[in-house]
Amino acid sequence: MDAEEVLFKKRLAELANKSYTNSQYLFTGFLSLAELNSYYQMERELSYVPVTVFGGTADCERVMLRFGDEELCGYEEPFPIACVEIAPLIEKFGEELNHRDYLGALMNLGIERATLGDIVINGKRAFLFCAEKMSSYIIAELDKVRHTNVRCAPAKEIPKSTVTRLERKAVQVSTARADSIIAKLYNLSRSESVELFRAKKVFVNGRLNENNSGQLKAGDKVSVRGFGRFAFAGVSGETRKGKLNVEVDLYC
Numbered sequence: 550m551d552a553e554e555v556l557f558k559k560r561l562a563e564l565a566n567k568s569y570t571n572s573q574y575l576f577t578g579f580l581s582l583a584e585l586n587s588y589y590q591m592e593r594e595l596s597y598v599p600v601t602v603f604g605g606t607a608d609c610e611r612v613m614l615r616f617g618d619e620e621l622c623g624y625e626e627p628f629p630i631a632c633v634e635i636a637p638l639i640e641k642f643g644e645e646l647n648h649r650d651y652l653g654a655l656m657n658l659g660i661e662r663a664t665l666g667d668i669v670i671n672g673k674r675a676f677l678f679c680a681e682k683m684s685s686y687i688i689a690e691l692d693k694v695r696h697t698n699v700r701c702a703p704a705k706e707i708p709k710s711t712v713t714r715l716e717r718k719a720v721q722v723s724t725a726r727a728d729s730i731i732a733k734l735y736n737l738s739r740s741e742s743v744e745l746f747r748a749k750k751v752f753v754n755g756r757l758n759e760n761n762s763g764q765l766k767a768g769d770k771v772s773v774r775g776f777g778r779f780a781f782a783g784v785s786g787e788t789r790k791g792k793l794n795v796e797v798d799l800y801c
Contacts, residue, residue, distance in 0.1 A: 568616035569598040578663030586757040605678035631684035632704040643673040715798035728761035750774035
């Protein structure tokens with residue numbers, strides 16, 4: 550365990566203790582997958598205080614932790630998360646921007662990564678989940694992404710298609726092992742897939758997974774750093790040659 554992880558776990562322990570002792574809600578910033586995994590390693594240790602994980606929608610990868618609940622604190626307090634819509638000033642002149650374009654423009658404003666959640670792209674628009682305290686600054690200051698002039702406003706409504714933008718894909722594999730499915734999905738060799746596990750780049754349901762031979766279960770959500778995310782839908786059948794037909798939902 551490196552020094553940064555030690556400090557992060559110490560911070561979580563302090564938040565949990567303060568929340569329990571003072572009967573108050575406390576929140577983390579948005580966590581990376583590695584930080585979320587660190588929390589899961591401490592989950593049993595911190596079980597004396599209620600903890601909720603949320604990032605804006607049920608499908609968000611970057612999430613906050615909320616320590617405390619109504620029973621402990623005596624009232625309900627929502628997550629301090631806002632959603633900002635980012636759109637081109639003139640739609641027809643807007644570029645097809647990607648996640649890196651939006652994130653780069655935001656980071657150039659001097660914004661801390663922990664205040665930024667998921668960025669969900671819908672055509673030439675994007676929906677950004679961010680810390681509530683940062684939303685007004687982003688709306689006022691973010692006026693350009695790459696070469697496109699943009700306007701920002703509080704999202705009046707998040708279209709359902711941006712919350713669960715999934716693309717069903719069917720592939721054939723010899724086994725429902727995690728490494729086999731990842732290799733097939735991302736056009737990798739089996740050894741390249743195994744190396745992703747060794748490099749600690751594979752997370753299943755928010756937890757670091759270093760067991761490349763583990764079987765995926767229907768409903769498992771898998772994140773592969775540098776490649777993307779998918780939800781494992783399950784095995785739909787078997788070929789005459791014994792291959793498995795499996796289906797996954799790719800997050801687009």
